[in-house]
Amino acid sequence: MKIRMKVNGKHVVLSFVCLVLGFIISYSYQLTQEEDNKGTDRQWERDFAIRDSLLKTEERNLQLQKELLDKQEELRKIEESLATGEQLLFNLVEDAENLRMYNGNVxxxxxxxxxxxxxxxxxxxxxxxxxxxxxxxxxxxxxxxxxxxxxxxxxxxxxxxxxxxxxxxxxxxxxxxxxxxxxxxxxxxxxxxxxxxxxxxxxxxxxxxxxxxxxxxxxxxxxxxxxxxxxx
Structure with a gap:
């Protein structure tokens, strides 16, 4: 006994619509995943760039601090040298004054x-x-x-x-x-x-x-x- 199935045109259209809809949903989901992945990659790249910039800034700050300490040490030595020179000049002036006094010139x-x-x-x-x-x-x-x-x-x-x-x-x-x-x-x-x-x-x-x-x-x-x- 043979059973014959009669295919209705409406069924064909409905099946086609479902197929297309499924494809759209699948594609949309895949596209959304790719966008999410791309978004995650971009965020990671931004975070990495920020961290790298912070590290470079910290390194530069440390370098500048070292340069500042070196300059301060140079300045201290210059001031010390000037103070020694001033003291030496003062001593020379004092010695000259004492010499004039002992020689009876003043x-x-x-x-x-x-x-x-x-x-x-x-x-x-x-x-x-x-x-x-x-x-x-x-x-x-x-x-x-x-x-x-x-x-x-x-x-x-x-x-x-x-x-x-x-x-x-x-x-x-x-x-x-x-x-x-x-x-x-x-x-x-x-x-x-x-x-x-x-x-x-x-x-x-x-x-x-x-x-x-x-x-x-x-x-x-x-x-x-x-x-x-x-x-x-």
């Missing part, structure tokens, strides 16, 4: 001491008068002790004493750098009186030696002493 003023050496007020008739007057040796003792104790400048009867000065005794007068001065001899020294006077008063020191030689010595602190430069 006026000096400040606190200090004034020492007066006088001949003995009484000379026994049977004694030699030369044993009772001030000689250059007495002046030298006072002057040297003052310089040793830190006096910045010394004058005798207003005559500035320098490294080239000479003192000669001519009887009752003393010649200093060609200028004659009679007693009493006033020795002025600029320096700390709290140092200079004790140095002269030390037991067995300059003062005791002068007294033993019948010399009258007076010492006085001065708040201000002015010693003029040497007249050329």
């Amino acid at each position: 006026k000096v003023e400040g606190k200090g001491v004034e020492i007066t050496l006088s001949d003995a007020s009484y000379v026994p008739s049977e004694e030699n008068v030369n044993n009772y007057i001030v000689h250059e040796g007495h002046v030298f003792k006072v002057m040297n002790e003052l310089f040793i104790s830190g006096a910045a400048a010394v004058s005798i009867n207003g005559q500035r004493i320098t490294k080239n000065s000479y003192i000669i005794c001519n009887g009752p007068v003393i010649t200093i750098d060609g200028n004659q001065y009679p007693a009493p001899f006033v020795i002025s020294a600029i320096g700390d009186p709290k140092v200079l006077i004790p140095a002269l008063n030390i037991l067995g020191g300059v003062k005791d030696q002068l007294v033993a030689d019948n010399i009258t010595i007076k010492m006085m602190e001065k708040d201000r002493i002015v010693i003029d430069p040497v007249i050329q």
